[in-house]
Amino acid sequence: xxxxEQHPSTLSVQEGDSAVIKCTYSDSASNYFPWYKxxxxxxxxxxxxxxxxxxxxxxxxxxVTLNKTAKHFSLHITETQPEDSAVYFxxxxxxxxxxxxxxxxxxxxx
Amino acid sequence: xxxVTQSSRYLVKRTGEKVFLECVQDMDHENMFWYRQDPGLxxxxxxxxxxxxxxEKGDIPEGYSVSREKKExxxxxxxxxxxNQTSMYLCASWTGTxxxxxxxxxxxxxxx
Numbered sequence: 001x002x003x004x005e006q007h008p009s010t011l012s013v014q015e016g017d018s019a020v021i022k023c024t025y026s027d028s029a030s031n032y033f034p035w036y037k038x039x040x041x042x043x044x045x046x047x048x049x050x051x052x053x054x055x056x057x058x059x060x061x062x063x064v065t066l067n068k069t070a071k072h073f074s075l076h077i078t079e080t081q082p083e084d085s086a087v088y089f090x091x092x093x094x095x096x097x098x099x100x101x102x103x104x105x106x107x108x109x110x
Numbered sequence: 111x112x113x114v115t116q117s118s119r120y121l122v123k124r125t126g127e128k129v130f131l132e133c134v135q136d137m138d139h140e141n142m143f144w145y146r147q148d149p150g151l152x153x154x155x156x157x158x159x160x161x162x163x164x165x166e167k168g169d170i171p172e173g174y175s176v177s178r179e180k181k182e183x184x185x186x187x188x189x190x191x192x193x194n195q196t197s198m199y200l201c202a203s204w205t206g207t208x209x210x211x212x213x214x215x216x217x218x219x220x221x222x
Contacts, residue, residue: 009150034211042215043200043213044153044200044213046209046210046211049209049210051209096141096158096204097155097168098143100145101152103150
């Protein structure tokens, strides 16, 4: 089955700085790569996604890049704010199955 | 808005008890999922269902079963709860067309 690895497991950044989270996947059949944000005590929610026929996608302060050849994808958050503090999960989909990484706890220091 | 509702937010059960976790979605989604969330392990897929009465094993199905008798309802069953099944359980639904998976609030199960 698909194996998604995510790094780092924790990330502390100064407010206003950038944060980068990296993921790798194992199954070349994966064709959809979402990122979910989970605030403390809340459900995971989709923040951005990218399909395998696209190399980069941006939505305001967040962007995702995909390198299919290397089987890795990354989340970039610019100008971080306190409300960006959360756990972020990457994922990869093959058919019906969405496999998640272990998560990155991001803390934005004021 | 899509609503995925899990019937119990917190449960405490004893080893060996049978446990039912219920999930209902209101958007007529074909596909429903049960994940387990543990610190440092992320979300791991237990079972999923792509149609009524259809089910497929996920990555960690051992010790669990599921039931989908109606399209909107997907139940996770622990036939004989064990302490290593203490965890947060997340239900999710998916249309199968757009990419987004919609999650419920989660059910935190403690097995003593």
